[in-house]
Amino acid sequence: xxxxxxxxxxxxxxxxxxxxxxxxxxxxxxxxxxxxxxxxxxxxxxxxxxxxxxxxxxxxxxxxxxxxxxxxxxxxxxxxxxxxxxxxxxxxxxxxxxxxxxxxxxxxxxxxxxxxxxxxxxxxxxxxxxxxx
Amino acid sequence: xxxxxxxxxxxxxxxxxxxxxxxxxxxxxxxxxxxxxxxxxxxxxxxxxxxxxxxxxxxxxxxxxxxxxxxxxxxxxxxxxxxxxxxxxxxxxxxxxxxxxxxxxxxxxxxxxxxxxxxxxxxxxxxxxxxxxxxxxxxxxxxxxxxxxxxxxxxxxxxxxxxxxxxxxxxxxxxxxxxxxxxxxxxxxxxxxxxxxxxxxxxxxxxxxxxxxxxxxxxxxxxxxxxxxxxxxxxxxxxxxxxxxxxxxxxxxxxxxxxxxxxxxxxxx
Numbered sequence: 001x002x003x004x005x006x007x008x009x010x011x012x013x014x015x016x017x018x019x020x021x022x023x024x025x026x027x028x029x030x031x032x033x034x035x036x037x038x039x040x041x042x043x044x045x046x047x048x049x050x051x052x053x054x055x056x057x058x059x060x061x062x063x064x065x066x067x068x069x070x071x072x073x074x075x076x077x078x079x080x081x082x083x084x085x086x087x088x089x090x091x092x093x094x095x096x097x098x099x100x101x102x103x104x105x106x107x108x109x110x111x112x113x114x115x116x117x118x119x120x121x122x123x124x125x126x127x128x129x130x131x132x133x
Numbered sequence: 134x135x136x137x138x139x140x141x142x143x144x145x146x147x148x149x150x151x152x153x154x155x156x157x158x159x160x161x162x163x164x165x166x167x168x169x170x171x172x173x174x175x176x177x178x179x180x181x182x183x184x185x186x187x188x189x190x191x192x193x194x195x196x197x198x199x200x201x202x203x204x205x206x207x208x209x210x211x212x213x214x215x216x217x218x219x220x221x222x223x224x225x226x227x228x229x230x231x232x233x234x235x236x237x238x239x240x241x242x243x244x245x246x247x248x249x250x251x252x253x254x255x256x257x258x259x260x261x262x263x264x265x266x267x268x269x270x271x272x273x274x275x276x277x278x279x280x281x282x283x284x285x286x287x288x289x290x291x292x293x294x295x296x297x298x299x300x301x302x303x304x305x306x307x308x309x310x311x312x313x314x315x316x317x318x319x320x321x322x323x324x325x326x327x328x329x330x331x332x333x334x335x336x337x338x339x340x341x342x343x344x345x346x347x348x349x350x351x352x353x354x355x356x357x358x359x360x361x362x363x364x365x366x367x368x369x370x371x372x373x374x375x376x377x378x379x380x381x382x383x384x385x386x387x388x389x390x391x392x393x394x395x396x397x398x399x400x401x402x
Contacts, residue, residue: 025213026341027272027387028220032237035393037261039254043149043199043240045206 148191150241153222160230172218227391231266269389275354278381332358357394
């Protein structure tokens, strides 16, 4: 049975004191909060959403000013948070709105010309009719 | 499949399943980790499926269900207890087998949820175990020393000099600081390059924030190295040799850690 416990590969020779017992909290938190397999549990907790990570712990796990430099830039890919995306979206939206306004205006102009035109036509007809009387 | 919804209506004294790590079934033949207490000081057991094993513990819903968990995570004392428990289990398992540590607070309602996860993630977990088998993570941090007094701010001595003297002095100090910085960067690059030759992979983590390190000096390098078992000795002695350096840099080694930093494959930019 002991053979089974050592496992097939023999494992590390003369292991030094494991980090689990002696490591400082920051070293542990850096790993357990920020690394390791992210796999969906039934209890949905996004550790990045937890408020304390934005304050004290974020300094342990990620010093914010360095985060971007290190390529941690999830907020840039979140459309709700990214100023870049928002600007692009706003630009596109602006273009759409301008086009729509232009279309409406041209319709309205045509429409009002038609209205005016028909009014004029009616007035002229009316005038002609009164003249004829 | 509405089982999640029905399970969610469970009573307050129901236990949830906290998952710590995944390993190969054959590597962890024993059913429990004897004497190892989990995040809630609970005994740890194994759930097996399709050649994989997950180390789990039953934890109280009053602490680990969604709402209380969110609240407790704000409590540093509680968080420390859970983080240390998590690491304790992962560490005990990693001493016996190649394990993939899961992120803190990966919690399931019951074994069914856990087994669903195993079934869905099996091929990826398998591939990751293949990639990491026989390897461990070693952490290396490099810190600057307390710093040269001359490099910190203008010296009060010679304050009676002319403006030109003052500017010259400031210029010299700036150049000295810059030279120090370059020297430190070169030294760090040298340490990193040397350790990398003994490692399979490395990850550069953000430097530890000075406000929390509680020690003098700046954290210049915060790296993790994936080292094959047979290279452990060479890696440790190389890192140890750097620890004796006399240029004021401090090199710290910790490990072996479960391969926390390497569970995700290297990102290709």
